[in-house]
Amino acid sequence: GQKVVLITGCSSGIGLRIAVTLARDEKKRYHVIATMRDLKKKDKLVEAAGDAYGKTLMLLPLDVCSDESVRQCIDNVKDRHIDILINNAGVGLLGPLESISIEEMKRVFETNFFGVVRMIKEVMPDMKKRRSGHIVVMSSVMGLQGVVFNDVYTASKFAMEGFCESMAVQLMKFNIRLSMIEPGPVHTEFETKMMEDVAKMEYPGADADTVRYFKDVYLPSSIDIFEAMGQTPEDIANCTKKVIESNSPRFRNLTNSLYTPIVALKYADETGGLSVNTFYNLLFNFGPLMHITMSILKCLTCSCLRRRTISPN
Ligand code: NAD
Structure with missing residues (x-):
């Protein structure tokens, strides 16, 4: 039968595209x-889903920051049965x-x-009872490697990685799979909007040099x-589909071979010196040569990581 897939954050970006890609699966294997948070924002998704809407795709309100909303949402799912939970x-x-x-x-x-933890807490007991399920978490390369001026975002994704690395062991005992998807940069509205906002802002509290560097x-x-x-977002949706369709999904899945x-x-230097120095040089010494630097780095791709990268095609 069809697998029930619940996805969070589907009004835009990657979540929207995963929902549409799975709902439009040719073999109709998914009930999405x-x-x-706000169903008033459903139009883009509904339009993109086309005739899948109402058939293989349905909508429910869910705010991952609210215990009440998470419980209500899962209670509204038939028998609270979810085969695949995608935390996006x-x-x-x-x-x-x-x-x-x-x-x-x-x-x-x-x-x-905590949004992801809240979702897993709500859905996991039923998966444990059934001894089956797949939990997918949209992490980021910033869950693996810190990036300057993204300090707190990076920390939140690192926290998620640590949490999942720990959970994965217990879940394996219950035949529940756990997979992290680790995209590099993805073009979503979110990115353009954030860049525009950020350039306009004044940054009170930060000294002039810091603001200039930023x-x-x-x-x-x-x-x-x-x-x-x-x-x-299509690339990431295709990678995610591959991960959930794999017979033995890997725990970590990078999506972008250019970023590996x-x-x-x-991993080449576990003291951390190489990454900190390279990031420093990339930012402060070769800024204008970023493209060239990137192609050189690309040539240096470590083969063990290339194996970890899922290709969207
Ligand atoms: P996006 O802003 O388009 O999508 C995020 C979605 O989450 C939005 O629809 C937003 O409304 C929703 N959301 C926010 N708070 C919520 C809450 N409390 N409850 C329910 N939904 C909520 O951006 P995106 O790029 O599609 O991001 C999706 C995921 O991918 C995020 O977890 C992000 O960290 C990750 N990611 C993005 C990039 C990138 O470059 N865009 C790279 C790596 C990872």
């Missing part, structure tokens, strides 16, 4: 429950640490970390990286 909802946070309030940081952890050095190189190696060299630095 696409969830979002997440928020970004970018900028000099001095300008970010602890409240804003907690909001990121509340969504990116706006004039980090932001342009970050835009370069997005241009040079950004993937589409950056992650490989960490």
Whole structure:
């Protein structure tokens, strides 16, 4: 029969595209429950789903930050039976640490970390009873390697990686699979909007040098990286589909072979010096040569990591 897939954060970006890709599966193998905080934002998804809407795709409201909303949503699923849970909802946070309030940081952890924990807590007991299920978490390469000025976002994804690495062992005993998807940069509206907002802001609390490094050095190189190696939400949806259709899904799944060299630095030198120095040089010394640097790095791709990368095609 059809597998029931519940996905969080489906009003835009990657979540929307995963929902549509699975709902439009040619063999109709999935019954997709696409969830979002506010159903008023459903139009883009409904349009993209076309005639799958109402057939292989249905909608439910869900805010991953609310215990009540999570419980209600799962109670509304027939027999609370979910075969595949895809934790996609997440928020970004970018900028000099001095300008970010602890409240804003907690909001990121509340969504990116506790949101996933809340979902897993609600869905896992039923999966354990049935001795089957697959939990997928949308992590990021920033769950594996820190990135300057993304300090708190990165920390939230690292937290998720540690949590899942621990859970995976217990879940394996119950025949429940756990997979992390680790995209590099992905073109979503979110990215363009964030870049625009960020360039306009004043950054109170941060000194002039820090603000300059952020706006004039980090932001342009970050835009370069997005241009040079950004993937589409379709790419990530295709990778995710491959992971859930695999007979023996891997725990970690990078999606972007252009970005793997950056992650490989960490494994090439476990003291951390190589990655910290390379990032420093990329940012402050070769900024304008970012494209060339990227191609050199690409040639250096460590073969063990290439094996870990899922190709979207
Ligand atoms: P996006 O902003 O388009 O999608 C995130 C979705 O999560 C939105 O629909 C948003 O409404 C939803 N959301 C936020 N808070 C929520 C909450 N409390 N409850 C329910 N839904 C909530 O951005 P995206 O790029 O599609 O991001 C999807 C996931 O992919 C995130 O976890 C993000 O961290 C991760 N990711 C993104 C990139 C990238 O470059 N865009 C790279 C790696 C990983």
